[in-house]
Amino acid sequence: MEIITGVERRRRWRDEDKLRVLAEAEQPGARVSEVARRHDISRGLLWYWRRQLRQGRLAVGDMAGPVFLPVQVSDPVPPELAAPAVARTDPRIEIVLPDGTCVRVGADVDAAALRRVLAALRR
Incomplete structure (x- = not known):
């Protein structure tokens, strides 16, 4: 007691x-x-x-605030496998998470919106 x-x-x-x-x-x-x-x-x-x-x-x-994340730079893609020139000039960011999830966003994405999306993916 x-x-x-x-x-x-x-x-x-x-x-x-x-x-x-x-x-x-x-x-x-x-x-x-x-x-x-x-x-x-x-x-x-x-x-x-x-x-x-x-x-x-x-x-x-x-x-x-902002955090630094590890970045992996891959080998250049051979010309025969490269996407059309239009896609190469399209300013996009591609984020591949360790579990294989891929997020592609345009250069105009709002940082707060991207942070919310990535936080939702961690759940």
């Missing part, structure tokens, strides 16, 4: 700490319930933080 004699206060979690706990829960083989128990929080709170992260409402300092 636990007797609480004083006023129970809610803990204030810094975004950095939330992200650290979320990263721990994302490790291969990690169980949300065990991570939550280890940090003395409810599983529901952990899921809430995860939803905040996916919606872009949870970020720390520079993480909210």
